[in-house]
Amino acid sequence: MSQVFYIKEDKNELNFKEIPEKLFEKFGNLFDKNDKTAIKMHFGERKSNTHLSPSLVEPIYDKINQNTKKTSLMDCNVLYRGDRSIGSTHKKLAKENGFKFGNIVIADGEKGEDEISIEINQKNFDKVKVGRKLKNYNFLFSLAHLTGHEAAGYGGALKNVGMGLGSKSGKLEMHEAFNLEVERDECQACGTCIRECPEKAIRYVEGKANIDKEKCIGCGICIAVCPFEAIQIPWGDSSPRKLQERIVETAYGILQNKEKSLFMNVLYDITPECDCVNQEQECIVEDKGILISDDIVSIDQASLDLIGLKNFPEDIDSEVQVTYAEKLGMGERDYELKEI
Numbered sequence: 001m002s003q004v005f006y007i008k009e010d011k012n013e014l015n016f017k018e019i020p021e022k023l024f025e026k027f028g029n030l031f032d033k034n035d036k037t038a039i040k041m042h043f044g045e046r047k048s049n050t051h052l053s054p055s056l057v058e059p060i061y062d063k064i065n066q067n068t069k070k071t072s073l074m075d076c077n078v079l080y081r082g083d084r085s086i087g088s089t090h091k092k093l094a095k096e097n098g099f100k101f102g103n104i105v106i107a108d109g110e111k112g113e114d115e116i117s118i119e120i121n122q123k124n125f126d127k128v129k130v131g132r133k134l135k136n137y138n139f140l141f142s143l144a145h146l147t148g149h150e151a152a153g154y155g156g157a158l159k160n161v162g163m164g165l166g167s168k169s170g171k172l173e174m175h176e177a178f179n180l181e182v183e184r185d186e187c188q189a190c191g192t193c194i195r196e197c198p199e200k201a202i203r204y205v206e207g208k209a210n211i212d213k214e215k216c217i218g219c220g221i222c223i224a225v226c227p228f229e230a231i232q233i234p235w236g237d238s239s240p241r242k243l244q245e246r247i248v249e250t251a252y253g254i255l256q257n258k259e260k261s262l263f264m265n266v267l268y269d270i271t272p273e274c275d276c277v278n279q280e281q282e283c284i285v286e287d288k289g290i291l292i293s294d295d296i297v298s299i300d301q302a303s304l305d306l307i308g309l310k311n312f313p314e315d316i317d318s319e320v321q322v323t324y325a326e327k328l329g330m331g332e333r334d335y336e337l338k339e340i
């Protein structure tokens with residue numbers, strides 16, 4: 001049975017400098033002077049008010065950085081158009097949101113094109129596509145803010161790693177969003193997507209951009225570069241169960257490739273939607289504290305148990321992620337919760 005360590009303190013009373021001390025009290029022996037550690041996290045959207053606090057992250061970053069060779073704060077680009085869909089503006093927004101310390105790495109490059117494939121041969125995917133720069137780190141430290149999610153049920157460590165480190169192409173595949181379409185009414189025929197498409201899959205048809213589905217490899221670059229948001233992501237193609245399984249398979253591929261991994265879930269400011277929502281959100285559950293474990297399944301199961309909501313939203317079974325991850329041998333749903 002895996003252990004999940006629980007810092008059960010109100011965020012207004014917790015001295016955030018105690019978090020890395022407690023982390024190292026339990027897992028300090030995992031860190032080595034030669035480690036290169038990627039701290040996978042979400043830097044928040046421009047208007048989000050509930051993403052991870054820089055003052056919570058900074059002491060964790062400092063402590064890990066002092067005890068390893070190299071430490072970076074890492075994320076990958078998102079699919080939807082915005083600051084976080086391009087590497088340089090993603091980093092700029094992270095700094096504007098208060099993450100002014102440390103080395104920030106966007107693992108799939110400027111436009112999300114910098115990816116590697118990892119062979120997994122599982123039910124949904126033979127291989128998964130993730131940000132290439134992750135390859136430069138032997139230690140993955142997942143620092144997840146627990147939230148709800150309209151399609152995946154909830155977002156914890158599995159989603160932070162699986163969806164979060166997927167390249168744009170990997171994210172499109174997780175969503176089964178293969179049939180990108182240009183909204184003809186929105187297209188201003190500026191030619192940007194035609195110039196940027198690496199597969200030359202876009203050309204004008206009757207004066208508007210048109211995607212040749214035979215040539216398109218689903219890299220997602222055109223979505224990010226279109227200044228008029230004319231290229232739409234067909235989000236609805238994947239069922240919630242399939243989406244969750246695909247997220248888990250991507251996390252599986254990533255963790256198979258890492259020498260070391262450790263997980264921290266922050267159960268503060270728990271909102272119905274994830275931090276990609278570019279607006280302020282109301283919290284739906286009271287703050288619970290912080291969990292730490294070396295078992296990605298146990299930490300997410302413990303998070304769901306503490307929240308007491310198995311389904312948020314109600315029509316999605318949130319336990320698909322943990323059940324499927326356990327089936328793949330990624331960890332155990334049985335755990336022992338220990339307050340520290």
Ligand code: SF4
Nearest residue numbers: 197216217219220222
């Ligand atoms: S998603 Fe398809 S059409 Fe768009 S840039 Fe990539 S290859 Fe070209």
Ligand code: SF4
Nearest residue numbers: 187188190191193226
């Ligand atoms: S970038 Fe957008 S507006 Fe410009 S041609 Fe392509 S689809 Fe049309």
